[in-house]
Amino acid sequence: MTEITAETLPARLSSPRLSARVSAAESASALARLIASGRAVTRADLVRETGLARSTVAAGLDALESVGLLAEDGYLTSAGRGRPGERLRIDPTFGVIAALEVDRTGTRVALYDFGQTAITTFVLPESVMSDPDALVEDVAREIRAWLREHDGAPEVRMAVAGISAPVDVRRGTIVGPPVLAGWEQYPFERRLSEAMGCPVIVRNDADLRALGEARSLPPSESPLLYVRLSVGVGAGFTDAASELFTGVDGAAGEISHMKAVLREGVACHCGGIDHVASYASVAAMLERWNASSPARASEDVEQFEAALKRRDLDALAIASEAARVLGSALVDVLLMLNPARIVIGGSVLEASDTVLATIRAVVYESGLPLATRNLTVTTSALGEQAGLRGGLVLALEESLASVNIARYIGL
Incomplete structure (x- = not known):
């Protein structure tokens, strides 16, 4: 077992909209999520945010406190003469x-x-x-x-x-x-x-990864598409409310198996031919890297990434070609989803800026102007913690x- 470090970052939690007729559990749930996300941390904030009566908020907080979910966290400084508000938090224990x-x-x-x-x-x-x-x-x-x-x-x-x-x-x-x-x-x-x-x-x-990324950013950065470049090419999508969209069965985002712009008859591990993963995945890059010279017939991903870091011309050409294939696929995705932000993740991006630069060039050059004028294409804010x-x-x-x-x- 190898220890790794993790960074603590704030995360936004969704909170359901409340109507005039809600159960005690629904109101307590909304209060708990608002407190956990830091959006409302005093009784006055919770009344204002939820629109619930003070008595309903008080009952919900009492219920949360009775089971150990709620803890006091000091008092907020009052700007006026009013009594400072008691700060609430979800009990970490x-x-x-x-x-x-x-x-x-x-x-x-x-x-x-x-x-x-x-x-x-x-x-x-x-x-x-x-x-x-x-x-x-x-x-x-x-x-x-x-x-x-x-x-x-x-x-x-x-x-x-x-x-x-x-x-x-x-x-x-x-x-x-x-x-x-x-x-x-x-x-x-x-x-x-x-x-x-x-x-x-x-x-x-x-x-x-898409959900973690979206909730670490302001709401204006959603819809968000996260693309992970690894052995395959995976993608996750959050909508304008930063809610995860998986489709009815979970297949949304399987861009690995979209048809690639290249038509060289390359087999995908799924059995299909000329899929995006056949050209744009790190596995595909490594296969081409090893095939490009008899001297490196069995090198691994770390060795390929090391070649990218030292700016080996063959490695850069392979990564650039893979990025063009992925960028072309993302142009099609743009027309369906119109995200505000595309995040590209994976260790290969840390090895060289060629992949991100090439993806950006293809997307901004070939994408519909309406879909790209407010689009950000970037790397992950959370890295491997996403x-x-x-x-x-x-x-x-x-x-x-x-x-x-x-x-x-x-x-």
Whole structure:
């Protein structure tokens, strides 16, 4: 188990709109989300933000406090003569949230408290290339071991896992990865929940990265499209309200399998021909890099990225061609989604600015002016923490949803 560092950043949580007739659990849920996101942290703020009666707000706060979800956090300084408002916060000790990101390099795990602070983070060697049952058991065992070592640590309330594979969001299963032995229709969500003893949500890794990125930025930066360049090419999308859009089954954002502009008859790992991943993925770049010289027939991704860093001409040409293919695909995506921001993530972007520069050039040159005039194409603000932060956001929102608030307070 390798320790990694995690940065604590504020995250916006969504809050449902309230009508005149809401249940006690719905009003308490809205109050909890507003407090957790920092949008309203005093009783007066909550009344003003929700439009609820003072008595309804007071009852909701009393219910949250009775189950240990609410804590006092001092007083806000008053600008006038009025009494300073008591500052409220979600009690960090209410529980632990586990966020996971599983890809071909390993499994990144972060444990957060309910105050959105990372308690510990580590990397496990098991990956999507490992046996899924072994991965599940290893993750659960390591988290249980950490809880035992920290006697008095609160229970894990919720876990969210992002995985570099197509996910059926209705079933919580992995779908159609022909190169991942043992994962086809694997009930990842159910098995991980059984092993950890808490509710679990499974999503595609790029979806969680999009959510983490969108909620770390101002609302004006959504709709947001996150593209992860790795072994494949994954994408996640958040709408104008910064809500994750996965489609009816979870296939939204699978741009790996869009038809590429090149037509060289290159096979995709899914069995198709001339898909975007066939040319634009890091795996495709590495294959072309190794094929370009007998002296490097079996180099790995790190060696290819090292060549990019030293500005090897062959490596730069391969990365530039891949970026042109991806940029052309994004021009088509622009016409469907019209995002305010496209974020490109992946270690290859840290190795060279060629990929981002080429994608920008293609998108701005070929995209419809109406779709590009206010568009930002950039790298991630959160880096490799984006997916873990997205998992935290999704877990917090689910934990503070009305159905779970009702369970906490016994309604």
